Amino acid sequence: MKIAVASKNGMVTEHFGYCENFNIYEAENNKIVKSESIPNPGHKPGFLPNFLNDMGVNVIISGGMGGSAIEIFKGKGIQVITGAKGSAKAASEQYLQGMLKSNGSVCNDHMHHDECGH
Numbered sequence: 001m002k003i004a005v006a007s008k009n010g011m012v013t014e015h016f017g018y019c020e021n022f023n024i025y026e027a028e029n030n031k032i033v034k035s036e037s038i039p040n041p042g043h044k045p046g047f048l049p050n051f052l053n054d055m056g057v058n059v060i061i062s063g064g065m066g067g068s069a070i071e072i073f074k075g076k077g078i079q080v081i082t083g084a085k086g087s088a089k090a091a092s093e094q095y096l097q098g099m100l101k102s103n104g105s106v107c108n109d110h111m112h113h114d115e116c117g118h
Contacts, residue, residue, distance in 0.1 A: 001027045003095060004052050005088035008064040012084045012091050013028075016062035017043035021053065022098050023088040030096040032089070042068060049073045061091050080104070 005012060005024075006019035013019040013031035019040050026034040040052060053061060061075055061081045073080045083103030084091045094100035 001059070002055070002057045003027060003059045003061065003092045004055070004057040005084075005091055006040075006060070007088040010088055012061065012088055014063035014084060016060070016065040016082075017048060017083055023092075024055065024057070025089070025092045027092070027096055032092060032096070035089070041078075045074060049076065049078070055076060057100070059095060061088075061095060061100070065106065070106065 002024060005023045005025070006016040007013055007023045008020040010023070021040055022038045024036050024038055025032045038055070040111050042049070045068065049060075051068050053073075057078060059079045059081065061084045063082065063084060064078065070080050070082075081091075081095060081100055082100045084100060091100060092118045
């Protein structure tokens with residue numbers, strides 16, 4: 001399983017599309033066995049869900065995300081977790097333990113770069 005976390009400096013970012021990078025965690029038997037950081041190639045409508053799908057991601061974790069991106073991920077069978085905070089690695093570990101659930105935080109205003117309306 002591959003988990004992608006929208007992050008900056010190792011912390012979950014408020015808005016998926018404007019993250020600095022994606023921390024990618026590979027898990028086996030509910031434990032992280034490999035991790036890497038991939039720079040965000042840029043925020044363009046519809047691009048990032050396809051980019052992460054092509055990398056084999058099964059789950060995306062973020063503070064918030066636009067409705068269109070959520071729908072694209074769901075259409076590709078990728079689970080979306082929004083409302084996450086704190087360390088990217090800790091969020092992934094919480095997910096693997098069944099302790100991280102999505103709060104459905106959807107961003108409606110894409111004019112911001114640092115916050116996401118909840």
